[in-house]
Every structure is written in structure tokens, then in C-alpha cells.
Amino acid sequence: MAQWLSGTVTNNHHWHANLFSLKVQTPAFNFTAGQFVRLALNTADGRLQRAYSLVNSPGSAEQEFLVSTVADGKLSPLLQQLKMGDSVEVSQPASGFFVLDEVPDGDNLWLISSGTGIGPYLSMLGTHQLWQRFAHIILVHSVRTIADLAYREFIGHCQQQHPGQLHYQPIVTREAHSGALNKRLPELIQSGELQSACQQSLTNRSQVMLCGNPEMIKDTKTTLEGLGLKKNLRREPGNITVEQYW
Numbered sequence: 001m002a003q004w005l006s007g008t009v010t011n012n013h014h015w016h017a018n019l020f021s022l023k024v025q026t027p028a029f030n031f032t033a034g035q036f037v038r039l040a041l042n043t044a045d046g047r048l049q050r051a052y053s054l055v056n057s058p059g060s061a062e063q064e065f066l067v068s069t070v071a072d073g074k075l076s077p078l079l080q081q082l083k084m085g086d087s088v089e090v091s092q093p094a095s096g097f098f099v100l101d102e103v104p105d106g107d108n109l110w111l112i113s114s115g116t117g118i119g120p121y122l123s124m125l126g127t128h129q130l131w132q133r134f135a136h137i138i139l140v141h142s143v144r145t146i147a148d149l150a151y152r153e154f155i156g157h158c159q160q161q162h163p164g165q166l167h168y169q170p171i172v173t174r175e176a177h178s179g180a181l182n183k184r185l186p187e188l189i190q191s192g193e194l195q196s197a198c199q200q201s202l203t204n205r206s207q208v209m210l211c212g213n214p215e216m217i218k219d220t221k222t223t224l225e226g227l228g229l230k231k232n233l234r235r236e237p238g239n240i241t242v243e244q245y246w
């Protein structure tokens with residue numbers, strides 16, 4: 001049964017009106033990069049709790065979450081309003097199998113996300129395991145607007161630390177932006193445009209993690225299966241490992 005830690009908000013950084021990063025101080029706890037916890041608030045309408053991926057890497061002093069405010073959502077608009085010193089509860093233990101231990105070896109590792117689905121990958125970027133296991137890591141972040149491209153500074157820093165090993169490919173679907181592609185992921189993969197832009201192959205010797213909205217995951221998975229990649233299951237190892245946010 002889940003236990004709850006008392007957390008205190010130390011920072012709420014608003015990337016734009018509907019996207020924020022919440023930092024929460026809690027007693028230290030263990031987790032594996034890629035896992036999620038639940039955040040809970042007690043409100044006048046009762047207790048609300050939802051799952052959020054940890055953005056920080058294991059061992060950090062604070063826990064961090066990248067959250068988009070869902071219009072008409074119950075909890076995310078309340079989390080958006082939290083300020084330094086406010087309380088939020090954090091569930092224990094962290095859960096989920098969207099972790100590198102579940103991913104077989106491969107020629108390269110594609111970390112493909114939409115929106116806040118980049119969160120688990122940011123956590124993995126801070127682990128030794130990622131850099132030791134894969135010669136080439138391709139971080140793909142598909143968003144609507146340039147302002148949605150959060151954590152670019154951190155990603156740039158990781159690229160400097162690991163020259164030639166991390167390829168970062170933003171996709172911005174509703175605005176033109178230099179260096180970003182601007183079509184839907186399945187289309188970019190089917191045409192080979194994504195692979196050319198990243199100068200990396202996407203074959204049945206690749207590993208792919210997919211995280212974000214259900215439509216992106218379904219359509220991208222179908223496209224990848226068309227290229228000969230298979231869903232990764234514990235009983236039958238394959239290439240595609242998935243975390244769906246709703």
C-alpha cells in the first residue's frame with residue numbers, strides 16, 4: 001500500500017502559462033530513473049492524487065516534476081498555483097517499469113517524447129547507466145510551440161559532457177523554428193526525415209522508448225512496427241518500450 005511523504009514546494013518555474021516545473025523537498029527516497037510517484041493535495045472537494053514522472057535523477061536533494069496544466073483538469077491547475085513553502089504529498093514507493101533495466105541492448109537508443117513525456121528521459125540523462133550502455137542516444141521532443149521546449153539548457157549541458165553521444169531533435173508542430181522538424185512523428189519516421197536529421201538508423205537493432213500522449217504513442221508504435229521493430233515485453237524482448245500518460 002502507498003505511503004505518503006510530506007513535501008514542501010521550493011520552486012515553481014513557469015515555462016509558459018500552461019507548463020511548469022515543480023520542485024519539492026521531501027525526506028530522501030530511492031527510485032530508478034524513469035519511474036513516477038503520485039502527488040496529492042487535500043482540497044475542499046476531497047483528496048486529489050495523480051501520477052507524475054520524476055524529472056530529477058536518483059540521489060537529488062529535491063524532487064522535480066514537469067507538468068502541463070490541463071484545461072478543466074482537477075489537480076494540475078492546483079499544482080500550477082503552488083508557491084514556495086506550500087505543502088504537497090508525495091507517494092512512496094516510486095513505481096513503474098519505464099526504466100533502462102527493462103530495455104534490451106541495441107545499436108542506439110531513441111528516447112521519443114511528446115510534451116511533458118520528456119520528463120523520464122531527463123531523469124535518465126543524469127544516470128551513468130544510460131551513457132555506459134548506449135553509444136548513441138537520440139532525444140526527440142515533439143511539442144506544439146517553441147515555448148514548450150523545456151530544459152534545453154540542461155540538454156545542451158549533457159551534450160557538452162558527452163560529445164557525439166547525445167543527439168537532440170526538437171519537433172515543433174505549430175511554429176517554424178530553426179533546427180526543429182515540424183511534422184508529426186509517424187510521418188517523419190516513415191519518410192526517414194527524422195533518421196536523416198539525427199544521422200541515426202532506426203531498425204530492429206535499435207531500442208525505442210516512447211512517452212507522452214496516447215495518440216502519439218499508438219501511431220508511432222504502428223509506424224515502428226511497420227519498420228520491423230517489435231513491442232518489448234518481459235517474456236519476449238523487443239525494441240519498443242512505452243509509457244502512456246493518459
Ligand SMILES: Cc1cc2nc3c(=O)[nH]c(=O)nc-3n(C[C@H](O)[C@H](O)[C@H](O)COP(=O)(O)OP(=O)(O)OC[C@H]3O[C@@H](n4cnc5c(N)ncnc54)[C@H](O)[C@@H]3O)c2cc1C
Nearest residue numbers: 050051052053066067068070073074075076116119245246
Ligand atoms: C505514469 C504516469 C506518469 C505521468 N506523468 C506526468 C508528468 O510527468 N507530467 C504531466 O503533466 N502529466 C503526467 N501524467 C498525467 C497526470 O497523471 C494527470 O493525468 C494530468 O496532470 C491531468 O490531471 P488533472 O487532474 O489536471 O486532469 P483530470 O481531471 O484527471 O483530467 C484528465 C485528462 O487530462 C488530459 N491529460 C492528462 N495528462 C495530460 C498531459 N500531461 N498533457 C495534456 N493533457 C493531459 C487527458 O485528456 C485526461 O483524460 C502522468 C500519468 C501517468 C499515468
